[in-house]
Every structure is written in structure tokens, then in C-alpha cells.
Amino acid sequence: MKRFIEPNELARDSRFIRQDNAMATVLASMPDDVDAIVAAFEQFSPMIEESVRGTAAEELFEAYGPAFTLVVLNEPLDPDSAAATMRLILRMHGIFVGELQALEGAARSLWDFPDAPWEFKMNMARQCWDEGRHVQIFEKLLEHLGGHVGMFPESTFLFEAACSDDPAMRVAGVNRGLEGLACDVFRDMIRYAEKTGDEVMQQAVDYVLADEITHVRFGSEWVKEFTKGDPEHLKKTQDFRREVDKQFSFGGSRSDREDAAIPIAWEDRKEAGFSEEELKDLAAVSAEGPSKETLTQAAQILRDRFHAKRSGEGAPS
């Protein structure tokens, strides 16, 4: 068995539909410019349409056009908003596949770095069990909400962005970048569940968040250990994590901005070993994306153009 695999080698059963990672990458690095965002989405429109065909997202695509992800990602999840349940299920599905990729990332660290210290292997092995349970938990929560596995396409963007071939960068990307994002998302989900009085979801996600803090802590400790006595390696690793964090901020959707859909879970992250300085840095990095106003305008233009095109197609020539 070889060391290091490509994201397209992640094996899935026939329920899963894969989405091109290019879209997520573009979305993660968009400028604060309405025209640029419209142009990017129009370019990806056929790809997006193709990837949602036959999935539950087709409905969202038909309603909002290619920019439906903007609506889904950038509006805070609110039980009273339109299509709230579908958007919640979409997010839950995203978390489910995120957990799968976190499981795969942690497990590959065992095989990809055979000479790593034993304590590192112990931590990664423990994470394998935890992420395996998280996959099981989120599959159940998905069903609890009326959804099912494979109802939305999966991008392997998280695995691709986080899984470096360097052990320090791998733990920085997976255990601090990806798991840190998980902390933010789960804190937000707990808030949502409290609001709706969903005790099943509230308690389950609360336990998962406790596990994730432990995983971030593994990352915090191993980045230090792997870069000990090598400030240049440490700097490279921090730069890599910053890049991952920027991508995982989805153009400011996850940030400390007032209009963020997913706020940074400041307290949870501190408990997991992020320093105040790192958190301020994360807040700065994640706020760099387009403003909510820009995104709303872009989404509106894209929706109008999409519907105009659709009705044009339907009109007799």
C-alpha cells in the first residue's frame, strides 16, 4: 500500500455523488466584487447544475440558480427563515461528509507517517474511533431531521486542503484547521438546537464538540513537537494553517464578522489550545472575504439571470 493518496481516491459507496473541488476553492478566495463573483458562478453554473442533478439540492438550484450555495452558506441558520429545514439538512450532510473525511485524514496519518512517535500514533488512533462515532452520530442526526446519506453532492475539498504530506502541516491542517472549523460549526449547531428545543441534536452535538476540542488539542501539541527547534518549519506550518483557515472561512461565512453565518467559537478554541494571538489572526484572515452585501447583490443578479434564461428556454421560438 502506498503512502499518501489523492482526494479523488477517497472510496465511497453508490449513494455518494462527488462534486468538483474547484468550485469550493474559487468560493473560498473570492474578492469583494459583485461582478467577479457573478462571473465566477456563471462559469461554474454547468458544473454546479450537473453535480446537483438527482440530488435534494436540485430544488435549491431551481429556486436560487447557481448561487444557491451563497444563500445557504451566508445566511445564518435560523429556524424561522425560508427553507430552514432543507438548509439545515444540507449543512448536516456537509458535516457528515466532513466527519468522514476527518476520519480518513486521521487514519491516513497512521499509515502515511510510520516513523512518527508512538504518542502521536496513539492520538491519531483515538481520533479514528472518535471520528468513526461522529460519522455514525451524524448519519443518525441526518435521519432524525428527515435527510439521508447521498442526498447532496460531496466535495473532497476539506481533505484536499488539509491533508499535507508533511506531518506538522498535516496536523496543522486537519487537527487545527479542519477540527477548528468543526468547533465553530458545532457551537453554532448547538445554538440552533437550543433555539428549536431539539434535545437529541443538542446533546449529541455537545458530545461531539467535546471530542473535537480534544482533537484540536492533539494538533496544538503536535505542531509544537514536530517543529521543535526549527522556527522556519514552524513558520511554514503556521502559514499553511492560515491558508487552510482562509479557505475554510468560505469567503467570510465562518468569521468573527457581524454578518457571519458561522461565528468563530472563541471560548471552545481557547480551551483547545489556540492562543489569543492565533485567534485574532484567524479573525483577520477569515474576515477577508466579500461582504454580505456584495454576496447578496451577486446572489440576486445570478438568480434573476438564471430565471430569465430558464423562461427564455421555455418560450417558443
Added chain:
Amino acid sequence: MSERMYPGMSPDERTTFAPYSAFDIPADLRQLHGRYDVASVAKRVRNFRYAEEWMMMIMGGWVATVPEVPVKTGIGKVIWEGAQAADEFGKRLPELRCGRKAVEASEASNDGFASFVQAVAEPETPDLTIEKLVGIFDVLKPHMVEIYETTMRETDQISDAPTIEILETVVRKTRRHIAWGQEVLDRLCDTEALRERRRARADELSERLAASGGVTGTLASDRGQLN
């Protein structure tokens, strides 16, 4: 109060409690002297640690390349319990005069066993879940249980009790892994052709395993001891 609670200074000032040997309650039927001395138990433990560590790493490599979700999640737990087993074996080594640094010492019994382990690790693509699982759950783990149990039976029951305690836990969990893995394989191999694939892989690997002498390299004499 004429009964004495505490012995006095002279022979006729004994207590009135009934005499028992140290081993009478409950009766201790264990006998001193086992088949292995300190050095050979230490070697066995290093061999066990080698197998558990490699099984865990190999399954870590497979999680991403098996398409069946319950196999991914199930393996996650087996990985963690394998790591705990390797960890316990490692912690036993300094107690067996291997030095404090020995906690990370793994050692293959011989090149044949090391190359057998690499053969177990070989299957890679998503269409080979059967071949992957057979190596661990039909061949290597059942072999480990056999050797663990031989060791528990044959080692000094009193002097080497700490090793026995570790093995008891590892065996209990390994049996659970085998039951799970074989149930998964039974489900996956639902045609005669697939069952044949399972058998062929198991036969091939079992042969290599036996030729190597197994995890401790002493399979022939271990089995001879039983007869």
C-alpha cells in the same frame, strides 16, 4: 475473655485463630515455573507489539480506500483498541528488564513474519475490501488469539501474572474484533464466487503465516506443546 486476640511472647501464648496457609483461601492451584523465562516473555511481548502496531497502521491506511461506510467506522474502533493493546505491551517491557525506553519497542520474530505483514497490507483499491478484511479478521487476528492464549496458559501463572492480565483484556477485545470482521465478511461475500475469493485469500495468507512460524516464530513448537 479467655481467647487471645494477639500472640504473646511465649509459645503457649498463641492466638486462638484457626491456622491457614497463605494459599488456602481460596485454594491456589497455580504452580510455579512456566515455559518462558523473563527474556523470552519480553521477546514475545515485543513480537505482539509489532503485530498490533502494524495491524493498526495498516487499517489506518485502509479507512480511506474502503467504500463501505460501516467498515470505515467499525475499523476506526478496532484501530483504537489495537493501539491500546500495543501501548499496554509497550508498558510491560520496562517491567521485563528491557529498559525504560523499551515502551516503543516492536520487533518482528523473523523476516518471514515481517513480509507476511506486508502481504496483509498489500490490497489497496476500493474493490478489494474482502482481501483487506480477510488478512486481518480471518487470518492474523485469529492467529493472535491462538498465540495469546497459549502464552497465557504456558507462562508462569504467578510470576508473570501482569502479562496474563494484559493478554486477558486483549484477547477479549480481539475476539470481539474477529466476530465483527467475520460478520462483515459474511455479508460482503454473498455469492459463491465471492466466498471463493475469501477462501483463496485466507488460504494463501495462512500458508505464508505458518511458514514464517507466526507472530513469535514458534508456531510449530507452540502447537506441539498442545498435543
